[in-house]
Amino acid sequence: MATVQYELNRTHLAERNAYAASEKAILFDSSRCSGCKGCMVACKCWNMLPSPMELNSQEWNASLQCPYDLGPNTRLTITFRELDSTSPYRPVDWAIGRRACMHCTDAGCVNVCPTGALFHNEDGLVTYDASKCIGCSYCLGACPFDVPRHIGKDDLSGTAIRINKCTGCPDRVSHGMNPACVTTCQPGALQFGDRTEMVKIAEERAAALKAKGYENASVYGINEMGGTHVIYVLKYGLDGYELPANPSISWMTSASEIMKPVLGIGFIALVAGLGACLLSGIGYRRDELRYDEVNHDVIDVDTGDIVKHIDKEAGER
Numbered sequence: 090m091a092t093v094q095y096e097l098n099r100t101h102l103a104e105r106n107a108y109a110a111s112e113k114a115i116l117f118d119s120s121r122c123s124g125c126k127g128c129m130v131a132c133k134c135w136n137m138l139p140s141p142m143e144l145n146s147q148e149w150n151a152s153l154q155c156p157y158d159l160g161p162n163t164r165l166t167i168t169f170r171e172l173d174s175t176s177p178y179r180p181v182d183w184a185i186g187r188r189a190c191m192h193c194t195d196a197g198c199v200n201v202c203p204t205g206a207l208f209h210n211e212d213g214l215v216t217y218d219a220s221k222c223i224g225c226s227y228c229l230g231a232c233p234f235d236v237p238r239h240i241g242k243d244d245l246s247g248t249a250i251r252i253n254k255c256t257g258c259p260d261r262v263s264h265g266m267n268p269a270c271v272t273t274c275q276p277g278a279l280q281f282g283d284r285t286e287m288v289k290i291a292e293e294r295a296a297a298l299k300a301k302g303y304e305n306a307s308v309y310g311i312n313e314m315g316g317t318h319v320i321y322v323l324k325y326g327l328d329g330y331e332l333p334a335n336p337s338i339s340w341m342t343s344a345s346e347i348m349k350p351v352l353g354i355g356f357i358a359l360v361a362g363l364g365a366c367l368l369s370g371i372g373y374r375r376d377e378l379r380y381d382e383v384n385h386d387v388i389d390v391d392t393g394d395i396v397k398h399i400d401k402e403a404g405e406r
């Protein structure tokens with residue numbers, strides 16, 4: 090298992106070096122988030138993700154966290170967790186988090202996608218080409234953060250977009266703009282820029298929070314999954330947020346990576362075998378035979394040779 094993971098990491102490190110110079114990241118500082126959900130609305134507006142009344146009635150849950158989870162038309166949701174208060178003046182502390190694609194370097198979804206529909210773009214963000222998606226749903230099981238959702242088709246355009254997840258807004262970023270969610274955030278909880286810069290800011294913010302008495306404050310995403318391109322400042326530490334402590338690619342996903350060359354060799358062998366059968370069959374012609382009813386012989390028409398004598402007296406047929 091360790092070998093499998095090592096091989097994967099080596100592949101992704103090589104990939105990563107290719108785009109390291111321009112790696113970008115979204116920074117989410119939970120200590121600055123007011124929970125306004127403006128980013129969720131901006132994501133829906135920019136990416137034309139519908140939110141019709143019927144969908145709202147299905148997803149409405151009367152809690153602050155609404156929709157509760159990601160969905161076919163929801164790439165981003167803000168999470169709320171109630172914690173024991175650290176202050177005598179407040180009844181509770183609210184840990185406000187963000188749930189969307191983490192844009193992993195070791196991205197399980199990219200590893201398993203058989204058509205290359207999911208891929209790292211030049212900024213290191215994991216985006217997708219809907220025209221290449223065949224709807225196999227492998228990426229759904231390969232993501233350690235349970236992010237991609239099956240959509241079937243785009244409700245507005247009717248075109249076959251089979252998977253939905255945060256793309257990092259490449260149509261904005263490639264034109265020098267920030268992702269839609271980042272642009273709309275009023276308290277500055279979201280930032281976008283060079284990944285090294287975002288990591289530096291996150292570490293400084295976590296240190297400042299610790300100095301203020303939030304001793305569990307930490308940074309998430311520096312090393313997880315080979316380094317994610319969404320970096321979190323966790324005001325209350327990992328326990329306050331919907332993030333796994335040790336995310337990893339499942340052994341089945343790793344095995345599928347290892348099996349790709351084996352399956353490829355198997356497929357080539359199958360094609361070669363079929364080709365050999367075809368070649369060996371070229372020129373083959375079945376012998377033409379006739380039956381001599383007088384002598385009860387089976388005779389080869391071309392050579393006149395008796396192939397077989399039928400002994401009628403012995404009851405042979």
Ligand code: SF4
Nearest residue numbers: 122123125126128274
């Ligand atoms: S827009 Fe900013 S402050 Fe509002 S919920 Fe999103 S991240 Fe938090």
Ligand code: SF4
Nearest residue numbers: 190191193197198232
């Ligand atoms: S969080 Fe999931 S969907 Fe996003 S890049 Fe990582 S593996 Fe892929």
Ligand code: SF4
Nearest residue numbers: 132255257258268270
């Ligand atoms: S980066 Fe774009 S697609 Fe991703 S959550 Fe923000 S607005 Fe939505």
